[in-house]
Amino acid sequence: MIERIREIARSLSAEPGALLPILHAVQDEFGYVASSAVPHIAGALNLSRAEVHGVISFYHLIRTSPPGKKTVYICRAESCQAMGSAALEQHAQDTLGIGYHQTTDDGEVSLEPVYCLGNCSCSPSVMIDDQLYSRVDAARLDELLES
Amino acid sequence: MSRRIFVPADSTARSLGADAVAEVLSTLDIDIEIVRTGSRGLYWLEPLLEIETDEGRIGFGPVAADQAAALFATGIPDADHKDCLGLVEELDYLKPQQRLTTARVGITDPLSLGDYAAHGGWQGLEKARQLDSAGIVDIVTHSGLRGGVVRLSPLASSGKPYWMQAAGIARNTSSAMPMRVTQALSWIA
Numbered sequence: 001m002i003e004r005i006r007e008i009a010r011s012l013s014a015e016p017g018a019l020l021p022i023l024h025a026v027q028d029e030f031g032y033v034a035s036s037a038v039p040h041i042a043g044a045l046n047l048s049r050a051e052v053h054g055v056i057s058f059y060h061l062i063r064t065s066p067p068g069k070k071t072v073y074i075c076r077a078e079s080c081q082a083m084g085s086a087a088l089e090q091h092a093q094d095t096l097g098i099g100y101h102q103t104t105d106d107g108e109v110s111l112e113p114v115y116c117l118g119n120c121s122c123s124p125s126v127m128i129d130d131q132l133y134s135r136v137d138a139a140r141l142d143e144l145l146e147s
Numbered sequence: 148m149s150r151r152i153f154v155p156a157d158s159t160a161r162s163l164g165a166d167a168v169a170e171v172l173s174t175l176d177i178d179i180e181i182v183r184t185g186s187r188g189l190y191w192l193e194p195l196l197e198i199e200t201d202e203g204r205i206g207f208g209p210v211a212a213d214q215a216a217a218l219f220a221t222g223i224p225d226a227d228h229k230d231c232l233g234l235v236e237e238l239d240y241l242k243p244q245q246r247l248t249t250a251r252v253g254i255t256d257p258l259s260l261g262d263y264a265a266h267g268g269w270q271g272l273e274k275a276r277q278l279d280s281a282g283i284v285d286i287v288t289h290s291g292l293r294g295g296v297v298r299l300s301p302l303a304s305s306g307k308p309y310w311m312q313a314a315g316i317a318r319n320t321s322s323a324m325p326m327r328v329t330q331a332l333s334w335i336a
Contacts, residue, residue: 119159121190132162 001030005037009044018045019055023062032063060112068103068110072145073127076113079120084137088124089113091138095145109145149178150223153197153204155253156183165194167212172196175219187253189240197235198223206232 008025012018022041026033033056042052056062074080074089089100096104096111103110119125122134128144136144154160154169172181186193195208196215205226207218218224224231232238246252255262263269275283 119162121188122159122163122193125162132158134159134162 001034002036002040004029006040006044009041013044019047019052023056023059027062031067032065035064065103068108070108070128070145071110071112073112073114073117075115075117075119075123075125075127077116077120079116080124083123083135085124088126088136088138088141092141095142149180151180151182151199152223153182153184153199153254155186155193155195157186159190160186160193160195163190163193163209164212168194168196168210168215171212171215172219175216177219177223179223182256184255185252185257187235187241188249189238192232195235200226202226203234203236206235206238208232 005026008029009022012022012025015021019041022044023033026037026041038049038052038056041047042049045052056064072092074092075085076089092111093099096109098104098109098111100111100113114127117125117127117132119132119134124136126133126136126141126144133140133144152172154172155165156169169181169183172179187195189195189208192206192208194210195206196210196218197204197206207224207228207230210218218228218230226233235241251257251263251266251268255266260268278286
């Protein structure tokens, strides 16, 4: 993995503002950015490890641990809360037996909060991996998790 | 010519199943062309399927994927179909609206330059090409346009910015600025 990360970092290091594209590319390939990758990315860009760590920890969508097979994002922003997302997240946590930022023991599902998917007109919104879903209630979430 | 059927492909329409609807339509044995557009923003009707007719575009919505095949069971449905919403442009919510920056959204395939040209695209650029540099500067100045390009101050009160004074704007096609000027022209056209 490290060799591949060094390769990604080298190939993108000439881009303007290369750090984010590199972090995206690493996460796209491995699902997360391992802490062991930090010194190699920092080295490729002549940055300090602290600078790279700062960017990784700033962006919540950059993961530092492997995700489950599916990642479920539940929107917690105003519109979704007004339309019942608090009950939805409670249902998700009860059903999956995990809290936010956790992955089920079988490695199937990771649960993450998200603050606005820009889909307020059809709240509550849920995103599973890259797919957005509108007007999700408990029953619909169960259906989506089973499919 | 195959009839055009419009199915939005914007995020919200997709989150409500528009992709599945388009998928079903593409498997039908009917001579249609599926055009993926943006959304008109009438999200309670999404997925809003629109069908080209001589009178204009008629709408059906919301159409779930499992209803799409039934809708086309006896061919392309017309305005007399019981689920037809009528002409989309005539819908109560849409009719009184005057859309400017979103005028083409929901109507065209946003990646089609042909659609863009057919719906009033390039007008600003055409107009700019008729003018000389000074004429362009003048029209932008009088537009009162604010934004990054004029550093948040109205041109009229701050004088012409350095890049306009250079008067190279019409020739400098590699810069982003002429685009903004043509945009400005299209807004005030």
